[in-house]
Amino acid sequence: MREPESVPYRVLSLLRDNGPLSRAQLSDRLEIPRPRLLAELDRMVAAGKVLEAGPAASRGGRRSTLVQLDPGLRFAAVDLGASSLDIEITDGGLEPVAAYSEAADIRSGPVAVLGRVSEILHKLAAQGHYTRLDAIGIGLPGPVSFRDGVPVSPPIMVGWNRYPVRDTLAREHGCPVVVDNDVNVMALGERHSGVARTVDHLLFVKIGSGIGSGMQHHGRIYRGAEGCAGDIGHIQVESDGPLCTCGNTGCLEAYFGGAALARDATAAARSGESAALAVRLAERGVLTAEDVAECATGGDTASIALIRNGGHRVGQVLATLVSFMNPSMIVIGGGLAGLGFVLLSEIRSVVYKRSLPLATGNLPIVMSELGPRAGVVGAALLASELCYGDRPA
């Protein structure tokens, strides 16, 4: 059961999401009696979290003092993917003050990868983007024990099992750290600042190298018993389907996702099915999902068919999940969201046809609005929740 929210959390998150407000506005909006609010504000000023910034515009009568987040607040938001590393430094209102991305291989292990994260953070500090961090939020591409701040049996993160990610970063940077699964983090970002604002029951689906999902109910992430809820990449689509890297057959990821799409595109190029893909394969030696997207845009029917087939498989799984959880919105994100309308329309057609009519009567299925930034936005949000005193469930 969730604890009632504290006054400081309510004040700080309101300032984060609305910008500066007068004391009078805070008191009104949060329905907190004036004397109580003033006492709490004094404590928040002393803690370096808010600043009282002179008189607000008059509402008639005595002018109320304007309150804002301390402009020196800094969060680090880290989004680790299978093959990428994205970092943003934000202010207390989650506005980015610096951003950095590079390729990274999660399989090089926690010491190397987290060492690189810290190196980048120190460099951003040296460049003047922060003097100290108030909190760090980090998303990892695998199941996470949210309570312990460690990855748990993550399939693609070799050497990371139960590695103390939270404690390592906290020690190195002297601030609180929150660790979560990357898809949960993207879902959080999308609900806070993207297309899913105020959605009650959100199903976020990430289609990248692999496929995962994140659920949010009234803004709270649903993690399940072991923290692995939403891990839909190895749901069986066909019992006699192709072999998956996990050892089972017919998993969703064996049909679709960046890896499966590159494999199928290469086969289509070699078999002569797609001249456009064959040209690219000859030029570059390898094919990626981006090649398929570009060839599809150029009208290559084999590429369009690959995307359509993949969307069909994703749609089959989502149709089941929609009947089960009855979400209010589905958002598609991740690297392959770039496959665009062909993918989206195929997913829609299967879900709308196969799920319970009552569950699809009012169910938007849309592309992520934040795109590749969803992860860092969500990680910054988590960092702010930790710093502002919420206890995420």
Added chain:
Amino acid sequence: MREPESVPYRVLSLLRDNGPLSRAQLSDRLEIPRPRLLAELDRMVAAGKVLEAGPAASRGGRRSTLVQLDPGLRFAAVDLGASSLDIEITDGGLEPVAAYSEAADIRSGPVAVLGRVSEILHKLAAQGHYTRLDAIGIGLPGPVSFRDGVPVSPPIMVGWNRYPVRDTLAREHGCPVVVDNDVNVMALGERHSGVARTVDHLLFVKIGSGIGSGMQHHGRIYRGAEGCAGDIGHIQVESDGPLCTCGNTGCLEAYFGGAALARDATAAARSGESAALAVRLAERGVLTAEDVAECATGGDTASIALIRNGGHRVGQVLATLVSFMNPSMIVIGGGLAGLGFVLLSEIRSVVYKRSLPLATGNLPIVMSELGPRAGVVGAALLASELCYGDRPA
């Protein structure tokens, strides 16, 4: 977001679940200051909800007064199935004081069925089981708008769409009424008094004429955007499977459930595949799931195969749902739970083999403990929550 629980609710639900307690014990266990508690107790006594019943056993020092639920409290718990009607009258602690069951056809419509429910309730009153009801809880075999107290597009409840079930019963019996989906209600019962006590993330699966499920997270029912979450009977198991009554092909219910099992048993009897089923068909003219259960117990291989195949299909769907929601426990209930160990072991084998290992490492899959009483226990619990002042989410 959930409201914090009120003091009266916390007192009343503690007395419901623990029996009489002294004022001192209540104050200790609920961490409510003594003067506040006494003032609240006075109000609850005046409202006819609790009784102060003389001195409690001494803990040394002055004796504390014993507090108990008013023995005159009465709830009506109603469980409407596709073809059955079960009613219990309980006291404030949910102990049954009277029970009544009869066959009923939900398709005879809301006026006839609810009229019959009221007739039975009035008869139970005439027999002295209650003088007035404090609340009624009722479970319906279809999607329900919990907020409005009406069924919403229920597939098997012809003529019930948006019928004002709550308001009709409230007017007739002069007490508050709470309406929910029957599987949600069974799940509530099982978590309150059955095998799933204190389970954090419960997935309850009802296999009766049809198949449905109910989820609970920390004791709260998850209903989804339109109240139809858990409706898994029409999830597609095979794209080229048999035609379902819903018009789609390959739905779970087209493969298994009471109706599908009766159909397949009849075919096995007619084709000569099962001599045992053929004998029963000749004797009675129709076969039911019970015939299959009894023949299976008697060693009939065709009957065992029918149950095993059905369990396999249910297991396929549950494997997907387990990867997605990562529950802490699965409870199998409903009329076909009587198929027993063959069914359970087949479901277990598919789920444990196909779901994410992290999600099944510590996942009991068990039979309902309350059996056919799960529905009325859950309905009585809902009625008590309403009467005791909770706001179910």
